[in-house]
Amino acid sequence: MFAGCETDTVPVRIGGKWTVKIIICLKAGPRRFSELQTPLRGITPKVLTESLRALERDGFIMRTAHAEIPPRVEYELTPLGRTLFEPMAAFCDWRRAHLSELLDARETYEHRVPTA
Amino acid sequence: MFAGCETDTVPVRIGGKWTVKIIICLKAGPRRFSELQTPLRGITPKVLTESLRALERDGFIMRTAHAEIPPRVEYELTPLGRTLFEPMAAFCDWRRAHLSELLDARETYEHRVPTA
Secondary structure, three states, X not given: OOOOOOOOOOOOOOOOOOHHHHHHHOOOOOEEHHHHHOOOOOOOHHHHHHHHHHHHHOOOEEEEEEOOOOOEEEXXXXXXXXXXXXXXXHHXXXXXXXXXXXXXXXXXXXXXXXXX | OOOOOOOOOOOOOOOOOOHHHHHHHOXXXXXXXXXXXXXXXXXXXXXXXXXXXXXXXXXXXXXXXXXXXXXXXXXXXXXXXXXXXHHHHHHHHHHHHHHHHHHHHHXXXXXXXXXX
């Protein structure tokens, strides 16, 4: 083992491609499925359902089915879900500060002389 | 568009499953391919190659082929790559503080009465 190589005792995968976007969409309050679909352009109903279920499973969101006709189901962040805003903000800060360097690197990489 | 739903003008996907682990393994200095394989138990050579290429493309690591016999190739973090430690630390802090809540939520979810 090399210095600095930490191993996770519990390897836990948190979130998928849409996790951050969904959490941001729920920041202002509860949303219905269709109210999430609109801002999350490009997400299929199947993937949104799976993403919401994964977030519920991890305790980040709560699903509430209101006993109304027609039935109304809402999703909202739990207190645990709201704790994610802090590390997410650290990545947003990073993005703002360094995204252009990353994009420059990609541009350079694509145009470099190929090596074996 | 709902309040709080930010859309990315440039959607950029940073890193895959192994990104964080590789970056941690390179923290102490340059490493050869085989020196990464050992601590990253479970990674296949194909996936390690792809992951290193993606990190190089994004400007996070530099690949140096030393003109020696036998040839020696080393990977090391660039200054841009080192800037990732700050947001990564924010997530490690989150993990330390909240991982048990997440695992409890998963446990509860798995054992709850299934709903439609």
